[in-house]
Amino acid sequence: MLAVPSIDVRHLRKVYGEVVAVDDLTFAVQHGAVLGLLGGNGAGKTTTISMLLGLLEPTAGEIHVLGIDMRRQRYAALPRMNFSSPYVDLPHRLTVRQNLLFYGRLYGVKQLRRRIDEIAELMQVAAFLDRQTGKLSAGQKTRVALAKALINKPDVLLLDEPTASLDPDTADWVRTYLKDYQAQTQATILLASHNMSEVERLCDDVILLQSGRVFDRGSPRELIERFGREDMEQVFLDMARGRGRGLEALRRNEAAK
Amino acid sequence: MSGSVGRIHALVLRHIYIWRSSVMRLVDTIYWPAVQMVMWGFMTQYLLPQASFVAQAGGILLSGLLLWEVVVRGNLSLSIAFLEEMWSRNLGHLFVSPIRSWEMATGIIIAALLRTLLGLIPVSLMAWAFFGFSIYSLGLPLLAFFAILQMFSWSIGLAMSGLIMRVGQSAETFAWAAVFILMPISGVYYPISVLPHWLQVLSYGLPTSYVFEGMRAILLQHTVHWHLLGLAFALSVAYLVAGFQIFLWFFRASRRAGSLLSQGE
Numbered sequence: 001m002l003a004v005p006s007i008d009v010r011h012l013r014k015v016y017g018e019v020v021a022v023d024d025l026t027f028a029v030q031h032g033a034v035l036g037l038l039g040g041n042g043a044g045k046t047t048t049i050s051m052l053l054g055l056l057e058p059t060a061g062e063i064h065v066l067g068i069d070m071r072r073q074r075y076a077a078l079p080r081m082n083f084s085s086p087y088v089d090l091p092h093r094l095t096v097r098q099n100l101l102f103y104g105r106l107y108g109v110k111q112l113r114r115r116i117d118e119i120a121e122l123m124q125v126a127a128f129l130d131r132q133t134g135k136l137s138a139g140q141k142t143r144v145a146l147a148k149a150l151i152n153k154p155d156v157l158l159l160d161e162p163t164a165s166l167d168p169d170t171a172d173w174v175r176t177y178l179k180d181y182q183a184q185t186q187a188t189i190l191l192a193s194h195n196m197s198e199v200e201r202l203c204d205d206v207i208l209l210q211s212g213r214v215f216d217r218g219s220p221r222e223l224i225e226r227f228g229r230e231d232m233e234q235v236f237l238d239m240a241r242g243r244g245r246g247l248e249a250l251r252r253n254e255a256a257k
Numbered sequence: 258m259s260g261s262v263g264r265i266h267a268l269v270l271r272h273i274y275i276w277r278s279s280v281m282r283l284v285d286t287i288y289w290p291a292v293q294m295v296m297w298g299f300m301t302q303y304l305l306p307q308a309s310f311v312a313q314a315g316g317i318l319l320s321g322l323l324l325w326e327v328v329v330r331g332n333l334s335l336s337i338a339f340l341e342e343m344w345s346r347n348l349g350h351l352f353v354s355p356i357r358s359w360e361m362a363t364g365i366i367i368a369a370l371l372r373t374l375l376g377l378i379p380v381s382l383m384a385w386a387f388f389g390f391s392i393y394s395l396g397l398p399l400l401a402f403f404a405i406l407q408m409f410s411w412s413i414g415l416a417m418s419g420l421i422m423r424v425g426q427s428a429e430t431f432a433w434a435a436v437f438i439l440m441p442i443s444g445v446y447y448p449i450s451v452l453p454h455w456l457q458v459l460s461y462g463l464p465t466s467y468v469f470e471g472m473r474a475i476l477l478q479h480t481v482h483w484h485l486l487g488l489a490f491a492l493s494v495a496y497l498v499a500g501f502q503i504f505l506w507f508f509r510a511s512r513r514a515g516s517l518l519s520q521g522e
Contacts, residue, residue, distance in 0.1 A: 016515065050518055053353040057512040078355045087518055088349035091271070091341070098274045105267030106354040108260055132278070148350070
């Protein structure tokens with residue numbers, strides 16, 4: 001067990017010109033926990049994940065992953081991290097096996113071919129390992145992207161909308177798999193999603209983001225109780241529409257600004 | 258260091274996988290140099306009985322063509338190797354993997370070198386088979402010419418790749434066209450002395466000029482100016498370092514602007 005949080009973010013800020021995409025974001029994710037970043041389009045979820053990975057330079061703030069300062073020593077942490085996002089693809093013309101070989105080698109995975117067979121079996125991609133990735137269906141591509149994200153058995157897994165554009169059956173399968181994977185490996189997962197049932201099912205803790213700021217935070221149960229609602233979907237709508245408890249929080253946040 | 262070798266090896270293999278899956282890409286690599294070579298080959302044959310200058314060294318035009326193709330193919334191969342990642346929207350995965358910028362540049366350079374050789378070796382053999390001209394008759398200096406021209410072409414390719422990474426694929430035309438701006442002042446088919454003085458000054462700032470002047474010196478005077486080749490080599494190294502620094506500068510600018518995640522077809 002690590003003494004420090006797996007992910008430690010302090011006063012993170014990202015500004016594009018006059019647009020503040022993320023504003024004074026502070027949170028920590030303990031080892032083995034699953035944190036959900038929840039918010040509408042443009043709330044700052046993908047921006048936050050991009051900064052955690054080093055794809056995006058923060059305007060201000062500190063990011064430590066596995067105790068490593070990501071702004072100065074990201075290459076020390078990257079081999080122990082991985083991610084999946086619908087905004088990034090794997091090379092279309094490579095077969096699934098070639099993609100997994102490529103990324104396995106980049107991440108320095110030992111006994112790579114055995115690991116590929118193992119992950120292919122787990123993610124149910126073995127049947128199309130030798131097909132071109134660009135010719136797969138959306139559901140198959142998502143499973144391949146997750147296989148790539150898990151190829152190095154990451155200690156920290158960042159998932160940006162992992163079930164976007166999937167049919168309910170495949171989405172349910174992905175969520176079940178992630179839950180099992182997390183339970184078995186004690187990996188730390190940060191999950192950005194629009195899907196409330198996904199967040200409710202997978203996350204120990206949730207940060208509600210609105211316009212780049214923390215709107216509220218807590219476990220799904222705490223948030224549902226605090227908002228006086230029945231599920232996270234209603235909590236989300238309260239935040240998005242500024243009604244009920246959402247309105248109170250909105251006023252409080254405005255006053256804090 | 259072994260980790261670096263493994264990651265560079267992975268990147269080179271990734272490009273070999275693509276070539277294996279697409280014969281048309283390899284055909285494309287050979288096609289344009291072959292067309293140019295055939296055209297200039299016939300042009301040389303036409304001029305041979307009519308011009309004493311060409312008669313002295315019938316291989317001058319074809320040598321110029323083949324050596325210039327080293328620059329064009331080197332730049333194109335490097336740019337394509339980088340653009341492959343953008344076309345497939347793969348940059349995000351690549352930049353969050355443990356591969357470092359210099360490892361990525363090295364992997365792409367090796368892939369580009371292999372692609373250039375795959376394109377130019379068959380064409381050089383065709384020139385020998387169809388027109389009886391062997392570029393290899395330039396001897397040992399050919400290796401120096403090749404090294405100088407490749408490094409220079411990579412420097413342009415790296416700078417252009419950085420530009421495309423930053424501003425997007427609208428800048429792709431620059432990747433193809435950049436080297437051609439330098440062709441008129443590189444003395445590919447004529448001596449640098451025909452240029453106006455101010456252009457000559459610019460010309461001698463390019464390693465390409467020394468190579469083409471050196472080529473003519475070998476074919477016409479049977480002399481190798483090693484000291485000038487040494488200077489050209491040093492210039493190429495300086496350009497390559499500058500090209501990599503420009504690539505890094507654009508990479509950092511892309512990280513600030515957030516354009517790494519949004520690139521792709």
